[in-house]
Amino acid sequence: MSEACTSRELMIYTISRLLKGVRHVAVGQSSPMPAAGAMLLRALNQRDGLEHVQVSILGSVKHNSFTGGAEELFDCAAQGRLDAFFLGGGQIDGQGNVNLVGTGDYPNNPVRWPGSFGSAYLYFLVPRVILFREEHSLRSLVERVDFVSAPGVTDETVYRRGGPHALLTNAALFSFDREAGRFRLESSHPGYGWRDIRGTTGFSYENEQCEVTTPLPDEATLALIRGRIREELRECYPQFAGNMPGPG
C-alpha cells in the first residue's frame, strides 16, 4: 500500500469527477488544485480511450494553446467554447455570490484580497463554474459576502448561461440549484460528518443531514496524480508540486 490519499489529492480527484464530460476546461492564475484536477481528467480520459479534453492553464506555455493573448479565454467563453472554469473567493455566500476583493467596507478594506480577476464576467458565461475554496469555515462560507465580485444568480433581463455548478472545500462537496439559488450538501470528506459541516458553514443549504462520504481515488488514479500530474504541475506551480507526495 502506498501513502494514504491526502486531503489535497482527494480534492484534485473530486475536481476531476466534477469535470466529467467537459470538452474544454480553463484554469485561472494561482489555482494549482483546479489545474491538477483538469490535468487528471485529461489523463484519465486519455488512459481510458475517452474523448479528448482541452485543458487551458493560464500562465502555462505548455498547457495552453491560445494564440490570441489573454483576451482569447474571454472570447471563447462568450461564444460558448468553454465548458468549465474555477472561481475561488475569500468569501462565498449561500446565494453563490463570490467575494475576491476583501472584508469590510470598500474601498479601504481592512483585509484586501487580490481582486475580482475575470469572475464578474466568466460566472455569467461558463456553464460549469466550480467554486473552490480550501478553507471550510464560518469566515469563508458566509451568509452574505461583504463585496460581490460576481453574483450567483441574475434576473432574466441579463444574458446568462453560466453560473455556479458546485462548491468544493477541504471538508465537503455541495451542488448548486440555480432555480432556488441555494447550495445542497452532496457529501462530506472522510473524517467529517454532517454536523461538522453544519457547524462550520455560515449559510443555510439543502440536505443538511447528508450521510454520504466523498469517494477516494483508487490506487491507479492516486499513482497518476503522484506521477504524471505532479510533473505537469511543476511548470506553473513548482512549490505546490514539490510539496505533493510522489517519487523523487
Place this chain on the structure above:
Amino acid sequence: MTDFVTPREMAEMIPSGCKLGLAPDDYAAAPGLVRMLIDRGIRDLHVVCAPIGGMQVDMLIGAGAVATLETSAVSLGEAGGAPCFSRAVRDGSIRLRDATCPAVFAGLTAAEKGVPFMPIRGIIGSDVLEKRDDWKVTSNPFDDAEKIVVVSAIQPDIALFHAPEADRFGNVRLGRRRETMLLAHASKKAFVTVERISEVSLLDDEKMAAGVLPAIYVSAVAQLEKGGWPTGLYAEYPRDGQEIEKYARAARSPEGFQAYVRGLGSAA
C-alpha cells in the same frame, strides 16, 4: 520613428502624473525599468494593469509612485498577496478602480478602435460595476429587453513592457502575447525594454511577422537584459520564485520594503 535609448534615458522619458499601462508579471512585465522609475522618484502615476498587476505594481505602490490604480487584481502568485498594495488599500493612499479582466480588455479594444466605449457581457449585479462611474448599464439597441454593460475606452499615455526582441527598425516581437499587442495599440506611445536587438528586420520572416508589433506603435526601445527579472518573461525565462518570496517577506513592513529597494539599487 523609434528612438533607441538607454534604460536610464527611458526612465527619464516617462513623466510623473502620466497614465501608464503595464503588462502582467511573467508575460511582459518590465520590473527592471520600473526599478529605475522608482530610483528617479516618479510620482502621481495612474497605473492601468492590463489586466492584472504583480510585483512591479506592488513596488511602484510601495515607493509612493501611484495615485490611481486601475486593475482586476494585484497578486504575487505563489508568493501570496501583494503587501504594499494591501497596505495602501487600508490606509487609503491610492485611488482604486477595481475592474474585471475582460472589461479592461474591452476598454483597451475601444481605444484601439478609436471608439468611445465597448459593450461587454456579464458584470451586472456585481459591486465591481457599482463602484465604477465609467461603466454603465444600457439596453441592447437591437433588443430593448436585454440589459448590457458598456465600458469607456482606456487609453494609456504610455505602455511600458518588456519583450524578448526588437529589431533595429523598432519592430518588437511579442509572439503569442497578444494582450500586450492590444495594450500597445491602445496607448498613445509604447516604451519597450528588450533582451536583445536584431540587425535583421523581424518582419522579413513571414512565420514570425504576425507576432510582431510594428515600429509604428513603438516610441522607444532600450536593451535591458533580464529586464523581466525577478518575474518571468513569457517563453524565455521563468520567474525567480525565491527572489519574489524574499520580496514578499521584506515588503511586509514599509521599512523592509525600503531596505529591499535600496539593496536592488546598489546592486544594479
